[in-house]
Every structure is written in C-alpha cells, then in structure tokens.
Amino acid sequence: VRLVFENLPKAYANGGDLVARAHMMSAAAMGATAFQKGLGAIHSLSHPVGALYDTHHGMTNAVFMPYVLAFNRDSIEERIGRLAAYCGIKGGFDGFAKAIIKLRKELKVPHALPGLIKGLDMDKKRKTLIADMAVVDPTAGGNPVKLTKQAALTLLENAIAGTI
Numbered sequence: 001v002r003l004v005f006e007n008l009p010k011a012y013a014n015g016g017d018l019v020a021r022a023h024m025m026s027a028a029a030m031g032a033t034a035f036q037k038g039l040g041a042i043h044s045l046s047h048p049v050g051a052l053y054d055t056h057h058g059m060t061n062a063v064f065m066p067y068v069l070a071f072n073r074d075s076i077e078e079r080i081g082r083l084a085a086y087c088g089i090k091g092g093f094d095g096f097a098k099a100i101i102k103l104r105k106e107l108k109v110p111h112a113l114p115g116l117i118k119g120l121d122m123d124k125k126r127k128t129l130i131a132d133m134a135v136v137d138p139t140a141g142g143n144p145v146k147l148t149k150q151a152a153l154t155l156l157e158n159a160i161a162g163t164i
Contacts, residue, residue, distance in 0.1 A: 003027035007021075012106075040140070041064075042065055042068045044137035045130070045134045045152065046060040048130045048133035051133075052126070063112070063159060066097060066101060067159050084096035111162050112162035131150075132149065134156075
C-alpha cells in the first residue's frame with residue numbers, strides 16, 4: 001500500500017517514469033498475492049455494477065472503496081490504523097480515509113457512481129438486483145462485516161449519492 005501511495009501519483013502524472021511504474025508493478029504483484037486472503041464488499045459490489053454498466057473494474061473498486069471502508073470501520077479500525085502508520089499517514093483510520101479521498105481526487109477518480117456512469121438513473125429494481133448479485137458474489141464472504149442485502153443496498157445508495 002505504501003508503494004501505491006508513493007508511486008501511483010508519479011506514474012499517473014508521468015507515464016515515462018519507469019521507476020514509479022516498476023514500483024507499481026511490484027505493488028500489483030503484491031496485491032495479486034493478497035487476493036488469497038479474500039476481497040470483500042468492494043469487489044462484490046463492483047462486479048455487478050461492472051457487469052450491468054460496463055465499467056472498468058479497478059475504477060469501480062476505487063469509487064466504492066471509501067464507502068466500504070466506512071461500513072467496515074468497527075472491524076478494521078485498528079488494522080487500518082497500523083497500515084496508516086506504516087504508510088506514514090497520521091490520524092489512524094480517519095487519516096487513512098482522508099488520504100484515500102485525496103489520492104482519488106489526485107487520480108481523478110469520481111467521488112460517486114454518477115461520475116463513473118454518465119446519465120446514471122438507477123431505479124429500485126436495478127438497485128435490488130445489484131444488491132442481490134453482490135451478496136452472492138464469491139468475494140462477499142471475505143468482507144470483515146457480513147454483507148447483507150440491506151447493507152449492499154445502503155452502500156450502493158451511498159456511492160450513488162456520494163455520502164460517506
């Protein structure tokens with residue numbers, strides 16, 4: 001994660017920065033290894049949104065990330081605090097969450113789903129379908145807080161409204 005905070009903005013700003021890109025390649029390989037530990041609600045929500053709206057999976061994950069971090073807070077606050085300290089981020093969980101928002105802005109990641117899906121008009125039936133798909137997605141079981149249908153609906157609605 002520290003490699004990402006330190007190098008993704010550099011690689012994004014200058015695609016010719018081979019050192020930053022090499023560090024991001026290492027970070028990506030480490031991330032692939034982390035898949036063995038389970039993925040959780042970020043991915044379980046991103047999968048149906050991507051399938052139904054043809055969105056880029058990584059960008060959809062980035063949109064959902066702060067909403068899911070907030071949802072999982074009680075279960076992950078201590079670990080995220082340690083991660084923040086390791087990354088040189090002050091303020092524990094809150095500092096890490098703010099750093100994620102700042103990094104997303106720097107990388108031009110939309111704050112909410114309407115910024116990712118132009119003309120988004122999602123009715124209750126479509127939201128329910130996405131929530132139903134999310135809770136049965138194989139990655140949902142890796143979330144530290146049980147992802148119920150109601151929780152998935154709330155996370156989706158928050159990501160649409162931009163409410164963290």
